[in-house]
Amino acid sequence: MNSERTRLAALYGGLLVMAGVLLLAIVYLLVSEGVYAGIVTAVAPAVPAARLDAATAAPALPTTDWARTAVLEPGQVAVAQKVGTVAGDAALSQLLTVSGVSLAVYSALSVALAWWMAGRVLRPVGVITARARRLSGSNLHERLALKAPPGELKELADTFDGMLDRIQELVAARQRFAANAAHELRTPLAVQRAAAEIGLADDPPPEKVAWIRDKLIDSAANSERLIEGLLLLAVSDEGLRRRERVALDETTTAVADALAAEAEERSITVEVTARPVTVEGDAVLLDHLVHNLVANALRHNHPGGTVRVRVGPEGLEVVNTGPVVDPATVPLLFEPFRRARARRHAPGEGAGLGLSIVASVARAHGGVAGASANPGGGLTARVTLPTDPPRTRPPGPPVSGGRRSGPGTPS
Template identity: 45%
Template sequence: MGPRIRHAGPGRLGPGSTIRTRIALVYGAVFLVLGGVLLAVVNLLSRAGTEDQADSIARQAVVKPHPSSPGAWSVTHGDLTTFRAYQITDNVSDAASEEMLFWSLTALLMTALCAVAVGWWIAGRVLRPVHAMTAKARRLSERTLHERIAASGPDDELKELGDTLDALLARLEKAFDSQRRFIANASHELRTPLATQRTAIQVGLDAELSADDLLATKRVLLDTNRRSERLIEGLLMLARSERGVEEHDDVDLGELTREESVRHDVRADAEYGLVVRGNRLLLAQLVGNLVANAVAYNVPGGTVSVRVAADTAGRGALIVENTGPEMAAEDIPALFEPFRRGEGRDRMGLGAGLGLSIVRSVAEGHGGEVTARPGPGGGGLTVTVSLPVVDVVAR
């Protein structure tokens, strides 16, 4: 059982902290710091200017033109008067600076509070779409994955977030639907051989059953058992391929293809020296499934072609082609889903319908991709597996 996801409140980052509150406080703090720096500079410059003005006023108060000689100057009332004039101007300058500093700080604090309030309001407006997306996401469950956030508004970061969540929901919906279909199909595939076995056993319990009928019943049970084994092996192989590649070896794709093709009496035109880094067992399963499917889902007298060569991108390309029944291009993607079978002489054979699913899973686990298209003339199927090549060794 996985860990529980603990949801915080709307816009909440942690206990006692919301994004809206933090934005408002940061907005106010930044305004307070910048405003404080501005007021400090203004007060320092104002104080320096006030002192210069006070000195000038003091000099004009104690020094006047001499009455008997207009070009001469005299100091009035002596040094005491000069001292008092400068003292008065200094006191006035200090008082003016203190008053200015007091009211500046008061105005700064009041404006900072207003900045916090404005930041709170702006943060609420900005985070409102996030709250709406959060509330809608909480209502979603595996039964309502078809719903979407459907974020509206300008093409900004919030719209991008909503679109990203919608894309994630679409992938989750697809994964859940695929899982449901897989479970339903697997249940059906497993139930069919069990029902067959139960019927055969009931027939075999008949005391009046002849030796030939008993032999036929045993053959039915044996064939059904083999079908169940192949189904279970296919499911295990599919699970192993989807888990990822754990063991890595240098595998010659051409040599491996020739070995697997010989097992199905098919001649392969494969280049040697295209080395793929991966799990040899899984890669052999990939090649074997493709060749086996091409042989099984073919028409009587049809041909199977297997080729390995380097493609234009320098990757190793495995191409398997047969001349089976005609198939529409829009029906091909469904063949890579579990328990999907094509038309052919082995349509109802012992296959579990997992071959191409395993091929796709193994290819993707090795950093490759699988593409398929109708064969030449519209008949059969051409499957191409492209795998990254780590080395090309000439032989």
């Protein structure tokens, strides 16, 4: 910061010194124009009338107003001119001397003032720099909180504080993610170990071996879904590696068909209203996005409930019935491993990655994912994506049945 202060001080001081030099030059020019005539005007009446030799008997008359109105002897005019010239030279010499000394003092004061002003202007920058150097993972809660009048530096400090807020939230989210991921991965491993130790301690009967085998297979499947979900979340966080035109309405209809068997098993009606819409993006990621939204709407529902899916140029919306959701917890559902209710380790229960994957895929496509709690229970999830102009094609009919085409991402 010292180099910046030196440059600012040199700039401010140089401008002040240049202004002082210009002012003195103007004063000198104005004074020198009239100093001789003024002295002659003041001195001539006091000069006694005396005869001079022929060389000075007829001097040129001054051109001042006083000379045109006063009546003087020729000798008075000559003497006045000589005295005026000597006095004028002395006055200008004295003016130059005083001006030079004044300019030197003024320059020194200007440089000192410029140095002080530059330091005062850059003081907030020094505060920002010093506090930024002290920041680390252990004190991200500290803020600049710069006390200064409104201006560019105050705005810079407030922007820096806002950036620290976002960094703190990101670091906290990453720490929660690591802790939750470790817990989620440790749980199936603990189940596998316990099943093996308990069931295989002695010579177990065949039915016990079959139970242990099923338990180990379920645990391994849960671990596989969790790892797939983590990998998908990492891939979507990296952004899109390829782009193609994807018919989002067709993708939504295909996902609803694939989940129709699960919906029928749960006695849930799925209604799809699809208007033609095309999105530039990754077809696989968009399929996971739609699948996770519809699958969550099915699994967090009650028997006899409904799921309404609407897709069009305005975006994708999935509305379901189900238990009442606290509106304060809705934004947290888009974080990894967050659930509306505590985990019960029940069959078919997801890993808590579904909506976080939805939000990540939406961000990768330049879109936004959000949700709101329904007053009567359930959730309304919305995803807005940049779309291409709609194609001319009639909307598809509501879907309530079908066959699932393959395994989906953990929700």
